Amino acid sequence: xxxxxxxxxxxxxxxxxxxxxxxxxxxxxxxxxxxxxxxxxxxxxxxxxxxxxxxxxxxxxxxxxxxxxxxxxxxxxxxxxxxxxxxxxxxxxxxxxxxxxxxxxxxxxxxxxxxxxxxxxxxxxxxxxxxxxxxxxxxxxxxxxxxxxxxxxxxxxxxxxxxxxxxxxxxxxxxxxxxxxxxxxxxxxxxxxxxxxxxxxxxxxxxxxxxxxxxxxxxxxxxxxxxxxxxxxxxxxxxxxxxxxxxxxxxxxxxxxxxxxxxxxxxxxxxxxxxxxxxxxxxxxxxxxxxxxxxxxxxxxxxxxxxxxxxxxxxxxxxxxxxxxxxxxxxxxxxxxxxxxxxxxxxxxxxxxxxxxxxxxxxxxxxxxxxxxxxxxxxxxxxxxxxxxxxxxxxxxxxxxxxxxxxxxxxxxxxxxxxxxxxxxxxxxxxxxxxxxxxxxxxxxxxxxxxxxxxxxxxxxxxxxxxxxxxxxx
Amino acid sequence: xxxxxxxxxxxxxxxxxxxxxxxxxxxxxxxxxxxxxxxxxxxxxxxxxxxxxxxxxxxxxxxxxxxxxxxxxxxxxxxxxxxxxxxxxxxxxxxxxxxxxxxxxxxxxxxxxxxxxxxxxxxxxxxxxxxxxxxxxxxxxxxxxxxxxxxxxxxxxxxxxxxxxxxxxxxxxxxxxxxxxxxxxxxxxxxxxxxxxxxxxxxxxxxxxxxxxxxxxxxxxxxxxxxxxxxxxxxxxxxxxxxxxxxxxxxxxxxxxxxxxxxxxxxxxxxxxxxxxxxxxxxxxxxxxxxxxxxxxxxxxxxxxxxxxxxxxxxxxxxxxxxxxxxxxxxxxxxxxxxxxxxxxxxxxxxxxxxxxxxxxxxxxxxxxxxxxxxxxxxxxxxxxxxxxxxxxxxxxxxxxxxxxxxxxxxxxxxxxxxxxxxxxxxxxxxxxxxxxxxxxxxxxxxxxxxxxxxxxxxxxxxxxxxxxxxxxx
Numbered sequence: 001x002x003x004x005x006x007x008x009x010x011x012x013x014x015x016x017x018x019x020x021x022x023x024x025x026x027x028x029x030x031x032x033x034x035x036x037x038x039x040x041x042x043x044x045x046x047x048x049x050x051x052x053x054x055x056x057x058x059x060x061x062x063x064x065x066x067x068x069x070x071x072x073x074x075x076x077x078x079x080x081x082x083x084x085x086x087x088x089x090x091x092x093x094x095x096x097x098x099x100x101x102x103x104x105x106x107x108x109x110x111x112x113x114x115x116x117x118x119x120x121x122x123x124x125x126x127x128x129x130x131x132x133x134x135x136x137x138x139x140x141x142x143x144x145x146x147x148x149x150x151x152x153x154x155x156x157x158x159x160x161x162x163x164x165x166x167x168x169x170x171x172x173x174x175x176x177x178x179x180x181x182x183x184x185x186x187x188x189x190x191x192x193x194x195x196x197x198x199x200x201x202x203x204x205x206x207x208x209x210x211x212x213x214x215x216x217x218x219x220x221x222x223x224x225x226x227x228x229x230x231x232x233x234x235x236x237x238x239x240x241x242x243x244x245x246x247x248x249x250x251x252x253x254x255x256x257x258x259x260x261x262x263x264x265x266x267x268x269x270x271x272x273x274x275x276x277x278x279x280x281x282x283x284x285x286x287x288x289x290x291x292x293x294x295x296x297x298x299x300x301x302x303x304x305x306x307x308x309x310x311x312x313x314x315x316x317x318x319x320x321x322x323x324x325x326x327x328x329x330x331x332x333x334x335x336x337x338x339x340x341x342x343x344x345x346x347x348x349x350x351x352x353x354x355x356x357x358x359x360x361x362x363x364x365x366x367x368x369x370x371x372x373x374x375x376x377x378x379x380x381x382x383x384x385x386x387x388x389x390x391x392x393x394x395x396x397x398x399x400x401x402x403x404x405x406x407x408x409x410x411x412x413x414x415x416x417x418x419x420x421x422x423x424x425x426x427x428x429x430x431x432x433x434x435x436x437x438x439x440x441x442x443x444x445x446x447x448x449x450x451x452x453x454x455x456x457x458x459x460x461x462x463x464x465x466x467x468x469x470x471x472x473x474x
Numbered sequence: 475x476x477x478x479x480x481x482x483x484x485x486x487x488x489x490x491x492x493x494x495x496x497x498x499x500x501x502x503x504x505x506x507x508x509x510x511x512x513x514x515x516x517x518x519x520x521x522x523x524x525x526x527x528x529x530x531x532x533x534x535x536x537x538x539x540x541x542x543x544x545x546x547x548x549x550x551x552x553x554x555x556x557x558x559x560x561x562x563x564x565x566x567x568x569x570x571x572x573x574x575x576x577x578x579x580x581x582x583x584x585x586x587x588x589x590x591x592x593x594x595x596x597x598x599x600x601x602x603x604x605x606x607x608x609x610x611x612x613x614x615x616x617x618x619x620x621x622x623x624x625x626x627x628x629x630x631x632x633x634x635x636x637x638x639x640x641x642x643x644x645x646x647x648x649x650x651x652x653x654x655x656x657x658x659x660x661x662x663x664x665x666x667x668x669x670x671x672x673x674x675x676x677x678x679x680x681x682x683x684x685x686x687x688x689x690x691x692x693x694x695x696x697x698x699x700x701x702x703x704x705x706x707x708x709x710x711x712x713x714x715x716x717x718x719x720x721x722x723x724x725x726x727x728x729x730x731x732x733x734x735x736x737x738x739x740x741x742x743x744x745x746x747x748x749x750x751x752x753x754x755x756x757x758x759x760x761x762x763x764x765x766x767x768x769x770x771x772x773x774x775x776x777x778x779x780x781x782x783x784x785x786x787x788x789x790x791x792x793x794x795x796x797x798x799x800x801x802x803x804x805x806x807x808x809x810x811x812x813x814x815x816x817x818x819x820x821x822x823x824x825x826x827x828x829x830x831x832x833x834x835x836x837x838x839x840x841x842x843x844x845x846x847x848x849x850x851x852x853x854x855x856x857x858x859x860x861x862x863x864x865x866x867x868x869x870x871x872x873x874x875x876x877x878x879x880x881x882x883x884x885x886x887x888x889x890x891x892x893x894x895x896x897x898x899x900x901x902x903x904x905x906x907x908x909x910x911x912x913x914x915x916x917x918x919x920x921x922x923x924x925x926x927x928x929x930x931x932x933x934x935x936x937x938x939x940x941x942x943x944x945x946x947x948x
């Protein structure tokens with residue numbers, strides 16, 4: 001018997017427990033975990049082995065969770081394993097049941113007339129996108145790991161990505177859930193309704209709870225009409241403030257058809273030139289700041305982007321720009337954008353930050369944070385990301401020729417100074433990646449005390465034995 | 475000492491309690507309630523008197539709620555009093571504190587570059603809309619009672635209205651909240667962030683909880699670019715199925731710029747002719763079914779609607795149509811739409827239902843529900859509303875010359891048969907009005923048992939003495 005961080009006493013998934021549970025389930029539902037279940041992409045955490053459960057349907061999930069509830073055995077829900085904050089690996093305390101949804105990967109239904117798709121939690125995000133596309137519809141959630149991330153994990157972490165500006169986070173794309181609550185009870189909430197005002201919003205409580213309040217087993221998801229005319233441009237902006245004015249102008253001219261608005265920095269281009277020279281860059285001289293604007297209209301995307309560029313030039317917001325002349329060139333722009341995190345990985349960051357700020361605070365924040373970081377050492381900063389959402393990936397790198405590990409002792413201090421400044425500007429220390437295990441201390445430091453108390457009360461009320469993903473979030 | 479429905483023992487707001495609380499607050503914060511605080515629009519409930527509290531800021535709200543928490547005195551949060559399900563009036567048990575937010579009605583800030591507005595809970599919805607418009611932005615929440623409903627109440631009930639199709643419910647328009655929790659603690663969650671993945675979604679738990687989990691005191695709200703070219707059309711459709719195909723076609727041609735898509739029935743036109751002959755109707759012969767389509771583009775609304783009508787005519791979806799040729803004619807169309815509930819009131823319904831269904835289920839539901847109702851009596855049915863959201867106002871009226879009160883004894887049976895059928899089709903018995911006191915029994919009958927258990931656990935965890943709006947929702 002060991003205590004989890006919430007002070008609950010949890011029990012190992014012992015061979016006796018596993019045998020007893022196995023007897024209630026079809027053969028081959030429980031297994032010893034392969035290494036892939038115990039690793040995470042950033043290599044910071046290594047999970048405890050325990051046992052892997054591979055249920056085929058919600059009733060089996062219920063059986064597993066109910067047994068864990070009774071025996072006080074921890075449960076770690078497992079999606080695609082792509083999370084960046086260690087939410088998927090339990091590193092200490094009682095040996096857990098790793099509950100992988102990978103066998104529950106069916107698309108249960110597509111309803112083009114309703115703009116709804118129902119998928120099981122283990123469906124890979126790209127498969128959900130493809131199923132929508134096959135019905136001439138768009139499922140707009142899109143992010144780097146979409147080829148391996150599973151929709152249940154996307155929902156549990158309220159994933160963001162590149163289309164949030166127009167279509168919202170994973171939360172905004174979810175109409176209903178089927179889930180197993182921490183007691184093992186099944187919640188049949190898989191509604192395809194657009195409006196349902198009948199009590200507390202359990203759906204949004206499970207979305208973003210990172211598996212600590214239950215296991216999502218299926219979801220009803222919103223689809224959209226496919227934009228018929230997509231276009232993209234990269235525009236060099238005068239400064240960060242001009243980038244925000246450009247966004248306002250774009251919306252004024254094109255309404256909600258602006259799908260993505262991504263900030264690119266001179267440092268980001270430099271890292272691409274250094275580590276991925278095959279990536280095509282739009283300008284001969286890299287501008288200090290530029291933005292990738294992506295639009296999806298029903299017609300005339302190129303004309304609309306030309307109109308935007310001309311109006312922005314006249315207003316003194318932009319200094320240069322390239323408008324994609326083909327789908328291939330638009331794809332090139334996105335390859336550039338998606339290569340930035342890869343280049344960052346090649347360089348090796350001292351500290352990376354997934355932060356959000358009120359849009360109006362961005363210019364002052366970027367300037368002040370840069371000064372603070374450079375006062376702490378000879379760092380290079382690559383500040384980029386979903387600026388239309390106020391979401392920056394503010395990553396700090398060693399000087400040219402330096403090694404990230406030379407700064408191991410200053411990493412915490414660097415992050416602390418970034419997050420302190422984020423707090424001062426009314427921002428968040430985790431915009432889209434979540435809390436997981438990496439940012440538990442940050443949540444305690446920066447979270448609102450009343451909200452934290454309410455979160456703890458909700459956790460204790462729904463999961464009285466503290467079995468669900470212990471050590472994550474709280 | 476009396477018990478509330480959750481089994482909690484609550485105490486009257488006695489003169490001694492009121493005096494002690496008054497001593498902690500500025501003069502004139504507590505008053506004897508005028509009649510308007512004790513009534514509700516449908517005249518079904520009359521509230522207990524107790525005392526009215528009129529705080530000026532969140533600290534005063536905190537003082538009031540904390541005192542009630544300690545003394546186990548019930549608190550009924552009060553917005554504009556426009557709710558249709560009795561959520562604003564406590565009818566039995568201990569005498570409450572009616573906590574009216576009417577003095578907290580400031581627009582705290584407008585951030586056009588961020589598309590954000592921060593309003594106090596007591597701001598009237600129309601004032602929020604006007605403050606946005608003054609900054610050349612749109613706050614899209616729009617509903618019949620917008621001249622007196624207050625934004626805090628709109629959020630507490632997750633209000634819907636006519637623009638949900640494009641912009642979502644009140645829930646979807648809220649970025650952050652300031653609120654007082656049932657213990658009196660203040661939650662400072664008034665973030666203007668688009669992305670913030672740092673723990674449980676307390677915001678969406680308070681939104682739609684109808685004042686049972688705390689008091690919303692201010693909100694950060696989403697604004698949008700103003701559509702520059704608005705247009706509207708009324709099109710007679712072949713049948714309800716064709717209405718849904720027309721919606722899909724409209725979205726395919728115009729994307730998310732379809733702002734509203736409202737179903738109109740022949741019976742609704744007949745009621746207008748009977749009770750409001752001054753309202754202009756679009757067709758000489760009222761079609762069985764028609765829809766009001768409203769669009770907001772940046773240019774060319776009329777052309778887009780003409781294109782839609784032609785394509786729909788070719789596809790055999792529509793039989794006739796009128797496209798507004800001016801802003802005045804568009805306003806006329808909306809006057810027609812908004813006159814329908816008034817005409818209904820003149821006729822006097824036997825039973826009204828605010829239901830939602832999966833879009834694909836609408837045609838079969840409408841047919842089957844009509845048969846069921848007509849088998850129960852010589853009723854007239856006016857089925858209309860936000861069909862694009864799957865939200866119908868399915869209202870049942872006495873025969874011509876009959877009186878609603880002649881059917882008082884069959885009302886419950888009629889509603890039960892409608893709601894049973896809604897459940898069978900996977901729908902909801904309350905799409906946008908909420909549960910309040912009117913539908914508490916419906917929630918117990920039709921709600922998912924696991925979800926209800928989770929709701930009760932959350933209520934007990936956050937409001938251990940059960941003081942917040944007792945008798946509503948649960």
